[in-house]
Amino acid sequence: MSLTRLLALLLLPFLAACSDQRAAFEINGSSANALTLIRVTGFPWEKTAKYSIVAARMPDCMRRHPMSSAGLDARVEVYSPGNEAWILKQDGRMYVVETRTCEGFASLDKVPEGGMGPLMGSFEMRKDTLVFVAAPKVEPPPQPVAVPAPAAN
Numbered sequence: 001m002s003l004t005r006l007l008a009l010l011l012l013p014f015l016a017a018c019s020d021q022r023a024a025f026e027i028n029g030s031s032a033n034a035l036t037l038i039r040v041t042g043f044p045w046e047k048t049a050k051y052s053i054v055a056a057r058m059p060d061c062m063r064r065h066p067m068s069s070a071g072l073d074a075r076v077e078v079y080s081p082g083n084e085a086w087i088l089k090q091d092g093r094m095y096v097v098e099t100r101t102c103e104g105f106a107s108l109d110k111v112p113e114g115g116m117g118p119l120m121g122s123f124e125m126r127k128d129t130l131v132f133v134a135a136p137k138v139e140p141p142p143q144p145v146a147v148p149a150p151a152a153n
Contacts, residue, residue: 018042019049021130023123025078032058033099035086037076037123039130047072053088053097053105061102068093075124078132081117089116 019041027033036054048069056062067076070091079087084100087108094108121134 023130023132025121025123025132027099032056035078035088035097035099037130037132038064041072049074051076051090053095055086055097055099055102055105057084057099057102061099063102063105065095065097065105067095073125075122077122078120079116079118080120081112081114086120087112087116 019039021039022036024031024034024036027035034054034056036056038052038054040050040052041048049072050069051067051074052064053067054062054064067088067090074091077089079089081087083098085096085098085104088095088097094111096104096106096108096112098104119135121132123130123132125131126133
């Protein structure tokens with residue numbers, strides 16, 4: 001066996017250890033309007049991964065934004081404050097991204113004055129696979145039923 005082949009065989013486990021996983025939150029059930037989290041690891045001994053978010057509203061826009069590196073099991077929660085803006089919470093860090101032009105992306109120092117909006121779900125690892133888990137639907141409280149006043153005799 002040649003030295004080149006032996007070296008290639010020895011490097012194969014390192015190449016196979018690279019992982020690029022993606023999961024999407026489809027906005028209003030449409031894959032054309034989505035936030036996609038990308039999680040990239042380089043080597044099996046690394047304890048962190050590189051994360052980025054892709055904001056898309058096709059065919060008008062799509063843009064990839066880098067997020068901070070985080071642990072391999074880092075969870076990224078998605079909140080909806082409205083106006084096609086989305087707040088992402090990753091290990092205590094917060095980001096805002098928008099899908100109107102897909103250009104807007106910024107790190108947040110604190111919760112916005114208007115709040116974060118309802119939790120839409122979270123990106124998380126399940127059995128070594130990155131998935132988006134939708135938040136349970138919260139049913140609005142029942143409206144009180146107006147009872148007619150008794151007729152006056």
